Amino acid sequence: MSLGKIKQLDNRLANQIAAGEVVERPASVVKELLENALDAGATMITIDVDEGGVKRIRITDNGVGIDGEDLPLALARHATSKIASIDDLEAVATLGFRGEALASIASVSKLSVTSNTSDNPSQGQVARCEGREMEVTVSPAAHPIGTTLEIRDLFYNTPARRKFLRTERTELARVEEVVKRTALARPHVSFVLSHNGKVLHRLTAGTTEHDLQRRVIGICGESFARESVVVDRVAHGLSLRGWVGLPTFSRSQADLQYFFVNGRVVKDKIITHAVRQAYRDVLYGGRHPAYVLFLELDANRVDVNVHPTKHEVRFRDSRSVHGFVFSTLGRALADVRPADMDNRANLDQVGVSQPLESQFQQVSMGLEIPRGTDGLSEPTVSANALNEALRQPSSFTAAGSDRRGLSAGLNPGSSASGAMVPGVDVPPLGFAIAHLHGTYIVAQNAEGMVLVDAHAAHERITYERLKAARANSSIASQPLLVPMPITLTTLEMGAYEEFSELFSQLGLVVDAASDDTVLIREIPVILARDNAVNLLRDVLGDLAEVGHSDRLSARMDEILATMACHGSVRANRALSIAEMNALLRDMEVTENSGQCNHGRPTWVQLGHDELDKLFLRGR
Ligand SMILES: Nc1ncnc2c1ncn2[C@@H]1O[C@H](COP(=O)(O)OP(=O)(O)O)[C@@H](O)[C@H]1O
Ligand SMILES: [Mg+2]
Numbered sequence: 001m002s003l004g005k006i007k008q009l010d011n012r013l014a015n016q017i018a019a020g021e022v023v024e025r026p027a028s029v030v031k032e033l034l035e036n037a038l039d040a041g042a043t044m045i046t047i048d049v050d051e052g053g054v055k056r057i058r059i060t061d062n063g064v065g066i067d068g069e070d071l072p073l074a075l076a077r078h079a080t081s082k083i084a085s086i087d088d089l090e091a092v093a094t095l096g097f098r099g100e101a102l103a104s105i106a107s108v109s110k111l112s113v114t115s116n117t118s119d120n121p122s123q124g125q126v127a128r129c130e131g132r133e134m135e136v137t138v139s140p141a142a143h144p145i146g147t148t149l150e151i152r153d154l155f156y157n158t159p160a161r162r163k164f165l166r167t168e169r170t171e172l173a174r175v176e177e178v179v180k181r182t183a184l185a186r187p188h189v190s191f192v193l194s195h196n197g198k199v200l201h202r203l204t205a206g207t208t209e210h211d212l213q214r215r216v217i218g219i220c221g222e223s224f225a226r227e228s229v230v231v232d233r234v235a236h237g238l239s240l241r242g243w244v245g246l247p248t249f250s251r252s253q254a255d256l257q258y259f260f261v262n263g264r265v266v267k268d269k270i271i272t273h274a275v276r277q278a279y280r281d282v283l284y285g286g287r288h289p290a291y292v293l294f295l296e297l298d299a300n301r302v303d304v305n306v307h308p309t310k311h312e313v314r315f316r317d318s319r320s321v322h323g324f325v326f327s328t329l330g331r332a333l334a335d336v337r338p339a340d341m342d343n344r345a346n347l348d349q350v351g352v353s354q355p356l357e358s359q360f361q362q363v364s365m366g367l368e369i370p371r372g373t374d375g376l377s378e379p380t381v382s383a384n385a386l387n388e389a390l391r392q393p394s395s396f397t398a399a400g401s402d403r404r405g406l407s408a409g410l411n412p413g414s415s416a417s418g419a420m421v422p423g424v425d426v427p428p429l430g431f432a433i434a435h436l437h438g439t440y441i442v443a444q445n446a447e448g449m450v451l452v453d454a455h456a457a458h459e460r461i462t463y464e465r466l467k468a469a470r471a472n473s474s475i476a477s478q479p480l481l482v483p484m485p486i487t488l489t490t491l492e493m494g495a496y497e498e499f500s501e502l503f504s505q506l507g508l509v510v511d512a513a514s515d516d517t518v519l520i521r522e523i524p525v526i527l528a529r530d531n532a533v534n535l536l537r538d539v540l541g542d543l544a545e546v547g548h549s550d551r552l553s554a555r556m557d558e559i560l561a562t563m564a565c566h567g568s569v570r571a572n573r574a575l576s577i578a579e580m581n582a583l584l585r586d587m588e589v590t591e592n593s594g595q596c597n598h599g600r601p602t603w604v605q606l607g608h609d610e611l612d613k614l615f616l617r618g619r
Pocket of ligand 2: 102392
C-alpha cells in the first residue's frame with residue numbers, strides 16, 4: 001500500500017511547520033524580534049503590544065537597519081546575515097544565526113518590516129509579506145535609521161495554535177517576562193514596553209555599574225537587592241558575575257532565577273544543578289534560590305545550536321563549567337557574614353515583633369576566613385553591594401575592583417579585615433554577658449549588642465568541622481561480607497565506566513562483574529545503614545544525566561548534619577561565660593556561620609542607634 005504521491009511542501013506550509021518550534025505565543029515573537037534588534041546594535045527599543053500581543057506586536061529599534069534590496073531575503077527561510085560558514089557556527093557571537101525567525105513568524109501572521117540604513121528618513125522602505133508563497137512586496141516608506149517590525153493577528157491562519165493561547169493578561173505577563181530578561185542582560189539599551197497604548201515599563205539605558213544595579217533592582221525588586229550578595233570571579237577562562245540571594249531570601253517558586261551565558265538567557269540543567277548544589281546545605285528543603293548571574297566564556301566553548309528557541313546550550317566542557325559555578329557560588333554563600341540592614345526575612349524567622357523589626361540588623365563582620373585549598377582563585381564577594389546602591393545611588397563606583405574596600409568604604413560601621421574601633425580590641429561578635437533562658441547569648445561588641453541562638457550556631461560549627469574532617473581525610477570504607485550485585489542499564493553502565501574513579505574517592509568500591517552487572521564490595525562506614533543499592537543507582541542516574549553527582553556527598557552531609565544537631569548544645573543548658581565566648585570565637589572563623597544547617601539565622605546585631613531608638617533617646 002502506498003501512502004500517496006510525494007509532493008514538495010509549499011513555502012508557507014514549510015515555514016509554518018518550522019514556526020511550530022519557534023513561535024509558540026506572542027512572547028516568543030517578542031523574544032525573536034528583540035534578539036534581532038540587539039544583533040543590529042540597537043540602543044533604544046520600543047515594544048508596543050495590543051491585546052497581549054495577539055492582535056499586534058510592534059517593535060522599533062535604532063539599529064543598523066536592513067537594505068531595501070535585502071528586505072525580501074530577511075523574510076526568507078535560511079537567510080541570515082549573521083553566519084556564513086560552519087566555522088562561524090562554531091563560535092556564534094550574535095543572538096540569532098538560524099535565519100528562520102522572520103520567515104516562521106511571517107507564515108503565521110500578517111507581517112510588515114519597515115527599515116532604513118541611512119540617516120535620511122525619506123529613504124526608508126517597507127516590505128509586506130503575504131500570500132501562499134509568501135511573496136514579498138517592497139515599497140518606499142519614511143523611517144529613521146533602524147527597523148520596525150509589525151506583526152498583526154498572530155496565528156490568524158493556524159486556528160489550532162490560536163486555541164492554545166491563554167488570556168490577554170497571561171500572554172502579556174509572558175511578554176513582560178521576556179522583556180525583563182532581555183533588559184537584565186543589556187543594561188546599556190533602553191526599553192519601553194506599552195500595552196494597549198499604555199506605557200508599562202520604561203527602562204533607561206545606563207553605562208555604569210550603578211546603572212546595572214539600578215536595573216536589577218527595578219526588575220528583581222528591592223528585597224532581592226537587600227538580601228543578596230555579589231558574585232564576581234574570573235578563572236580558567238570563565239567569568240561569573242551577578243547576584244545570588246541569601247539563603248534566608250529563598251522563594252517558594254523558581255521565579256527569580258536568571259542565568260545568562262554570553263548574554264543569552266539559558267535554562268541549562270548543568271547550571272541548575274550546580275546552583276542547587278551550592279545552596280544545598282543552606283536552604284530549607286523545597287525552597288528555591290533567587291539569582292541573576294552572567295557567565296561569560298569563549299564562544300567556541302559553548303554550542304548554542306541545540307534547539308530552535310536557543311534556550312538550551314551545550315558546554316564543550318560541562319564538568320569544568322559545573323565545578324566553576326558550584327565552587328564560586330558555594331564560596332560566595334559561605335563567605336556571607338549575613339549582612340545587612342532591615343533583614344526582614346531573618347527577623348521574621350527569629351520572631352521579632354513587628355515595630356522593632358527594621359531596627360535589628362546583622363552587619364558585616366569583615367572577617368578573614370581561612371580559605372580552602374581548592375587551588376582556585378578566590379572570588380570577590382561583598383554582602384549587599386546592591387543594597388548600598390539602593391541607598392547611596394551616587395557613590396557607587398565600578399564593581400569588580402576591590403570589593404572589600406568598596407563595601408568598607410560605603411559602610412563604615414562594618415569595617416573590613418577585622419579592624420574594629422582603633423585602640424579597642426573587641427572581636428566582631430563581642431564578649432558574652434549572659435545566657436538568656438538557656439537559649440540566647442547576649443554579647444556586647446563595638447557596634448552595640450549581639451544576640452546569638454547558641455544551639456543554631458553550635459550546630460553549624462560542628463557541622464562545618466565534620467565536613468572539613470571528611471574532606472581532609474580519605475573516607476573510611478568497610479567491606480561488605482557478601483558483595484552486592486546490581487544490574488545496570490546500558491546508560492548507567494556507561495556512567496559507571498566513565499566515572500569509576502569517582503566512586504573510590506567517595507569510599508565506594510564497585511567492580512564490573514559483566515556487561516550489565518557491577519558488584520558493590522565496600523561502602524563508606526558513615527553510610528553503613530543506608531540502602532547502598534538505591535544510592536548507587538541514583539548517583540549513576542545523575543552522572544548519566546548531568547555528568548556529575550553530589551548525591552553521595554549530599555547524603556553524607558545529611559548524616560553529618562544530623563550528627564551535628566545531636567551533638568550540639570541543647571537549648572536549656574546554661575553555658576558559662578567562657579563557653580559562650582569560645583562559641584562566639586568559633587563562629588567568627590566558621591564558614592556559613594550566619595545560618596544554621598536549616599538556613600535560619602544564628603545571630604543578630606542591635607546597634608547603638610537601634611538601642612537608642614528603642615528608648616526614644618535623641619542624639
Ligand atoms: N531589527 C533588525 N535590524 C536589522 N536587521 C534585521 C533586523 N531583524 C532582522 N534583520 C535581518 O534579517 C535577517 C533574518 O532575521 P531572522 O529571521 O531573525 O534570522 P537570524 O536572526 O537568525 O539571522 C537577519 O540575519 C538580519 O540580517
Ligand atoms: Mg533572529
